Amino acid sequence: MNLASDPTIQRKITRMAERVRWKQPALTSRGIDQTRLVLEPDGDQPGQEDPFHFLVLGDSGTGRHRFHSPPRRIAERLLPHKPDAAFLLHTGDVVYLVGAADQYRDNFLRPYREWLQDGEQWSSLSHEGMVFNQPFLPVPGNHDYYDLSFPVALVAGLTLPLRRHLQWFHDVDAGWRGSGQGEVYAQAFMDVLHQLPPSRLEQHLETHYDAVWDGHRCLHYRPGRLTRLPNRYYRFRHAGVDVFAIDSNTLISPVAPSQDRRSLQQELQACEHQQNHVYQSLASGGVDEESRDALLDELETLQESILDLRRRIGQGATVDEAQLKWLKDGLIASHRDPTVRGRILTMHHPPYVTEATKWTQADTMAIRLRLRQVLDGVAASLGDTMAAAAPVDLVLSGHAHCLEVLRTHDTGHADSGIHWVICGGSGYGLRSQRREGARLMEMNDDGSEKHVASSDLYIGKDWPPAEGRHAYSGLRVDIAAGRPLTIRLTPLVSCRADRGWSDQVLETITLSGPSHRRQ
């Protein structure tokens, strides 16, 4: 019995499209592009080459640890950097464990109250009524699409008063309904046009889709008034930098079976057996908080592996070609626009990662190969126009519960020489780096190995510089004035100490420029 169920990729695409009335005549007839967003700045419009900074969080949505809450501590670390930040990117898994509405209050509203309009009244706010006072821009994570599997939902529903009393499900971050296949995330962050009656739709579109970007009408993000996203994937521009926010959940359909079905089935059975063992340990009682946390984190890892294996065993998953084409076309147009000085990509699943559980997962390979196809396509279209520039300057992701800075070497593709930063250690159970270490290898066609990427920094579970304590993290990213794009990272790290927190001061990291690109 798996705790969560994951809708199919086609279901995710279809349901999200319904929620935003994707490309319906009311929108197309007005020339509205539902993938563009214009941010209205608090002060003056920034110049195309002005410096700015933004903040990053990921994998934070837990309400466990009512005392010394990791998401809250990391939010507090970000607060001194908030007043003049241009925006905040959340790399997904906004609310664990199954993106449920009744978990938003403790797992999101409470830790991030300073980003919310009337946030001091967080306990009486609803996820549906959230208005931010500064751009708070997420992408959906896998947990934001999950539902409680039927038997668990039944047990959870039938025993609700008892559970409230026992706090058991509170501790596993599971409401009793789940995300409604991403419905709750959509209600919280997206402009859910399907909830508007036709009589109000017209006025809403005239009032809020009044921005114009490159001749396209699009949604206007106005802090304090309306802070919605037009779609599950979208793009915006700030000070000459284009940011592409991707829904990677629909891009992870398995690329090719790397093992036979029988061995995958055996692996699945072993994971399910281990999962039952964890359930029994949790149910047996008498487990202290630290051991229970470890069991819950193991449960989440197992659940992820089970869903990954089920995707690999099941065949014929949809490929979200429309989103891949949108990204490719958008990057090409961005490179051809002389006013744009750089490009950042943000999404949930990391294409390169050295966290213990992720590199061998089918999801990781799928997102890496799909992104490669897009970037190869961009490079082929642009030819000499792109010269030694990278198709993207920085890729931000989450999903791995750590802070990690990687760079690719010569991969044989257009994703060579790119910086990859994972910010997924902002609240949920942290993970260690894999035993094999910082070098990521891929197999060549002739069976030899190729060194494709290196990890330069890894902060997570049992972090050696803090004597093996667990190090949670957020990130400040600075973009310097002018060109070429200079990016500086400031990790904001706090370790759990016996009776509270110990904040860590880390040096700022300047990412090297495009001279390291494969020519």
Ligand SMILES: [Fe+2]
């Ligand atoms: Fe995730």
